Amino acid sequence: MTRKKAKPEVGRWGTVEVPPGESREVKLTLSESYFGADSRIPVYVWRGKEPGPTVMVSAAVHGDEINGTGAIRQIITDKPFDLRAGSLVLVPVINRLGFERHSRYLPDRRDLNRCFPGSSGGSLASRLAHVISRELVTRCDYGIDLHTAAVRRTNFPNVRADMDDPKVAALARAFGAELIVHGKGPQGSLRRSACKAGCATLILEAGEVWKVEPTVMEYAIRGVRNCLSSLGMIDDPHEPPAYQIIADKSRWVRASRGGFLQFHVAPGDIVDAGDLIATNTSVTGREYNVIKAPTAGIVLGMTTIPSVAPGDPVCHIAYPNGGTLDKATRGHADAHPQSLHERTRDDLATGFVVTRPDDED
Ligand SMILES: [Zn+2]
Numbered sequence: 001m002t003r004k005k006a007k008p009e010v011g012r013w014g015t016v017e018v019p020p021g022e023s024r025e026v027k028l029t030l031s032e033s034y035f036g037a038d039s040r041i042p043v044y045v046w047r048g049k050e051p052g053p054t055v056m057v058s059a060a061v062h063g064d065e066i067n068g069t070g071a072i073r074q075i076i077t078d079k080p081f082d083l084r085a086g087s088l089v090l091v092p093v094i095n096r097l098g099f100e101r102h103s104r105y106l107p108d109r110r111d112l113n114r115c116f117p118g119s120s121g122g123s124l125a126s127r128l129a130h131v132i133s134r135e136l137v138t139r140c141d142y143g144i145d146l147h148t149a150a151v152r153r154t155n156f157p158n159v160r161a162d163m164d165d166p167k168v169a170a171l172a173r174a175f176g177a178e179l180i181v182h183g184k185g186p187q188g189s190l191r192r193s194a195c196k197a198g199c200a201t202l203i204l205e206a207g208e209v210w211k212v213e214p215t216v217m218e219y220a221i222r223g224v225r226n227c228l229s230s231l232g233m234i235d236d237p238h239e240p241p242a243y244q245i246i247a248d249k250s251r252w253v254r255a256s257r258g259g260f261l262q263f264h265v266a267p268g269d270i271v272d273a274g275d276l277i278a279t280n281t282s283v284t285g286r287e288y289n290v291i292k293a294p295t296a297g298i299v300l301g302m303t304t305i306p307s308v309a310p311g312d313p314v315c316h317i318a319y320p321n322g323g324t325l326d327k328a329t330r331g332h333a334d335a336h337p338q339s340l341h342e343r344t345r346d347d348l349a350t351g352f353v354v355t356r357p358d359d360e361d
Contacts (some may be wrong), residue, residue, distance in 0.1 A: 003157055010045065010054045010087045010139050021049040030096065030131050031124065039097070043136070044090040050088025052233050056140040056199070057224055059091070060149070061113045061190050063098020063105070068146020068204070070212030073218035081225050086233040089140055094190070096131060103208060104150065114186060116193035128191075137194045142171055143201030144227060146220055148209050154348055155301045156267035157206035157334050158318070159221045160185060162192075163246060166198035174224040175202065176241045178268075178331065178341060179298055179340035181318055182248050207348070208304065215344040222340060241339040243331025247318035250300060253277060255308035259288045263306070264357055265315065266349035268341075269299045270328055276357050277315045280308070293317060296325055304351055 011018050013026040022154040023046040031039040057075070059068025072092040073079070093099045095112045106112055110125035117137075118129025137143070149155040158179040161172035172180050185192040185203070203222060207216035228234045255261075259280035265271060271293040278291045291314055301316030308314065320328070335342050 004273075008135070008139050008305045010089065011047065013043070013045070018047055021045050022047060028131070030128050041091065041093055042086075044072075044091065045094075046076075046083055046088040048083040048085040048233060049089065050085035053141040053158040053231050054089060054139055055142040055144065055228065055231065055233070056089040056091065056136055057144045057146070057338075058094050058136070058190070059146040060099050060167065061094040061145060062111075062152065062209075063093075063095040063101065063103050064209040065104070065146075065148040066099070067212055067216045068150050068208065068220055069093055069099075071217045071224075074217060075221060075224065080221060081228065081234045081236050082324055083228070084234055084277045086228075086231065088228075089136060091136065095128075096277050097128075104209070106204055113190055114188035116163040116188055117197065118192050121159060121165075129190075132190070133193065133197065137190075137197055137199050140194075140199045142167075142227070142231070143191065143194045143199050145201060145203045146176070146222060147203050147205050148207045148211075148216075149205065149301055151209050152303060152305045153301055153313070153316075154208045154267055154304050154351060155205045155316075156299065156348060157204060157344060158300050159202050159204055159217060159223075160191075161202040162195060165195060165200065168195060168202060170230070171200055172202045173244065174227050174238065175204070176244070177204070177219075177223065177240060177316060178241045178243055178245070178328070180244065180246045181250055181300070181301060182246055205300075213347065215340065215347045218340060219344055241331075242335040242339055243327050245298075245320045245322045245324045245328050247298070250297075250316060250318040252301075252313040253291060253315045253317060255280060255291065255312045255314055256310055257288050258309045259307075261291075261303075261306040261308060261314065263302070263352050263354045265299050266303075266345065266352055266354050267299055267302055268345040268348065270297075270325065270332060271299060271317065272296045291315070295319060298325070298328060302352070
């Protein structure tokens, strides 16, 4: 069992000190390269003058998911808010070995985000997870871990959080995503392990791999700012989302036949049961079948590759708790065209040719 150790201080990193009111880049040694050199990641520690909670914002625990890396870099370079109280631990790249290979995985083909909290005598992945848990997670009271959809898919920004944990639930609500998907997260994930260790952590799932997308980055930064505002660390006002609903479950709708999809929905759309999601045709346009939404929900993810084989994922739909979808429908109707919600929907839709069923009459 884990032995109780003194919590490391956010102001002390080995021989480097970061006093209140100052900020500094420190290097954290995670492992060694194949040449035997230290493999280190930069950690940017930003401290307010007044005491307060410590919040970690991390990205690229899956090495190809770099939208969050762009968002964290922007926070470090632009300082888009004035940190009055507490501390920020900003980690643009957790999984250096994956990041350097543009890969989700480590060189040993393991998924680092299934290896937490790790152990000092385990596999490469397990040892990395152990150092991250010991050096980063234990220093922090809250965590915001930034992810994207897996390769060949995109996600409308959504927060995943354990809404049964009051501290996590409050952070998730404060983040200000329209959609929160409830759950503890997979076994071995950084967020599940961090929550267990007392660092209340949520993840943002937004956009695609291998990209820094403007509105996705803006969405992540707004979320961080909203969380810090609700924790009393900055004085900026909380910026509310267009609406907010919680989904207990989500499921992929899959292709039943091979073919070339013509999409009828885009990420962030609301669908009713039976609505057309895509028409599956031959490459010359001969219709094979249509793919419909099984029940009402919100399109939180889509494939970005229109050619499919039977079983391939087409559309990831979140199913909100009974009746709350009306809130989303009203939120869509009332949203200003220049709101972040609408701009994000517009941006993510540019990756698809979407014909609305109405257009086809
Ligand atoms: Zn991920």
